[in-house]
Every structure is written in C-alpha cells, then in structure tokens.
Amino acid sequence: MNRVETALLNSAPRRWVQRFYETEALLRCGGRLAPGSLALEIGCGSGYGVQLIFDRFGAGSVDAVDLDPAMINRARRRLARYGDRVVLAEGSATDLGDALCAAEDSYDAVFDFGIIHHIPNWRDAVSELTRVLTPGGRFYFEEVTAHALARPTYQRFLEHPTEDRFTAEHFLAELDRHGLALLGSTTRIQGDFLLGVAAKPCPANGGT
Structure with missing residues (x-):
C-alpha cells in the first residue's frame, strides 16, 4: 500500500463512508454479534x-x-x-497461526474492510480466515474488484497486485468453494465494490 492509499484510508471521508455506509450495509446482512463474541480484523491499519x-x-x-x-x-x-x-499483532492474513497463534475455529467473526485485494495470494487468505472461523461464524467483507483496479485513477495513484485480480464473481465463488454461505444478498457498487456477509457451516449434527 503506497503513501497515497495510506493517506486515503486514514482520512476523514474514508472513515465517514466506512461508518455510515459500509458498516450499515454489513449490519443489514449479518447483524450484530452475540455478547462476548471474539472477532478478528485482518489489515487493521490505524484501528478505526x-x-x-x-x-x-x-x-x-x-x-x-x-x-x-x-x-x-x-x-x-x-x-x-x-x-x-x-x-x-504484526503479521499476515495468510498465516494467522504465526501472527496470533490462532487455532482452528477460534473466531466468531472475521472482518475484511478492503484488504484481501491487496494480497497477491488472496485465495490463501480466504482459506486461512475460513480455518479460524468457528462453525456458524460470520465473515464480513467489503472488497474492491478487478473492475475498479482496471480504472486509470487506480492504476495511476494506487499500488495493487497485477496478477490474479478477482471479480465479484470470482470472490464469491472462492467463498463458496470453502463452504462459506452468503447471508442475504450482497451489495455491488458499479461492479467496483462488493459488500456482504458469509457464514461458515455448522456440523450436520449441530443444526444450522
């Protein structure tokens, strides 16, 4: 992430969008967490x-x-x-065991506020967050797609991996491949952004 994007992510307008638009969209899909829930954020930045x-x-x-x-x-x-x-903790979303000693089925929720598209091996990140989610745990995501990253403004001012960029369809297919089931509908903004919540399945004898 270069200095331009770091400044944008820590700006007041970005915080406003995150709080009053993205958060509200995610709450409509997945709701609030149960009292006492343990959550994880990947790519936490300045902590907002x-x-x-x-x-x-x-x-x-x-x-x-x-x-x-x-x-x-x-x-x-x-x-x-x-x-x-x-x-x-300082560390990578692709190896949460190293960064946080995170065991399988550790977290009731994982949050991704626009981080996975920065990860070259993004499929490994999806696999890892699935591993650490509890059965029934929710993955809250806001992501930027290849459609947006192909725009001249993104290419000129921001730095992103140039290989294996995902469309909304590719990202949702990867969630499905790991058994993560969407809760409600996703929000798509001009093909550039994707917001939604998916849940890890519970064991067959544990109900749904």
Whole structure:
C-alpha cells in the first residue's frame, strides 16, 4: 500500500463512508454479534475498523493484524481505552497461526474492510480466515474488484497486485468453494465494490 492509499484510508471521508455506509450495509446482512463474541480484523491499519467492530457490531473482544508496524502503533494508541479486550499483532492474513497463534475455529467473526485485494495470494487468505472461523461464524467483507483496479485513477495513484485480480464473481465463488454461505444478498457498487456477509457451516449434527 503506497503513501497515497495510506493517506486515503486514514482520512476523514474514508472513515465517514466506512461508518455510515459500509458498516450499515454489513449490519443489514449479518447483524450484530452475540455478547462476548471474539472477532478478528485482518489489515487493521490505524484501528478505526476495530473501533467499529466494538461500537457498532458489539464484539466482546477483538484480535487484529497488520503488516505495517507503524499502523499497529497507531492502532494501539487509538484503541488504548479498550484495554486487554484488544490484541494487536504484526503479521499476515495468510498465516494467522504465526501472527496470533490462532487455532482452528477460534473466531466468531472475521472482518475484511478492503484488504484481501491487496494480497497477491488472496485465495490463501480466504482459506486461512475460513480455518479460524468457528462453525456458524460470520465473515464480513467489503472488497474492491478487478473492475475498479482496471480504472486509470487506480492504476495511476494506487499500488495493487497485477496478477490474479478477482471479480465479484470470482470472490464469491472462492467463498463458496470453502463452504462459506452468503447471508442475504450482497451489495455491488458499479461492479467496483462488493459488500456482504458469509457464514461458515455448522456440523450436520449441530443444526444450522
């Protein structure tokens, strides 16, 4: 992520969109979390997403990872008021076991606020977040598609992987391949952005 995109992601307009549009769309699809839920955010940046996961989605505690140690430090300052309800770690969404010692079936929810399209081996990230979700756990996602990344403004000012970019259809197919079932309908914005919630199936003898 270059300096232009880092500045955009930490800007007041971006926070406004994330809080008043994206969060509301995700809540309509997946609802709030059960009291005491443990959530994970991948690519937490300066910590604003974690704050929303607490305040709007109702998580009991949140673990979060980011590759950039400077962002982890910013998030630590922003989230100090939550005390030990927050665990922040430097690491990759493709290896949560290394970053957070995350075992299989660890998290009641995983949040992706526009991070997976930055990951070259994005399918590995989907596999890993599926691994750490509890049965019945929800994956809340907001993603940028290949359609958007092909636009001249994205290509000129922002840096993204140039290979294996996904369309909305590719992304949803990958979720389905891992058994993640959509809850309600997804929101698509001009083919550029995709928002929705998917759930990991429960064992057959555990009900649905």
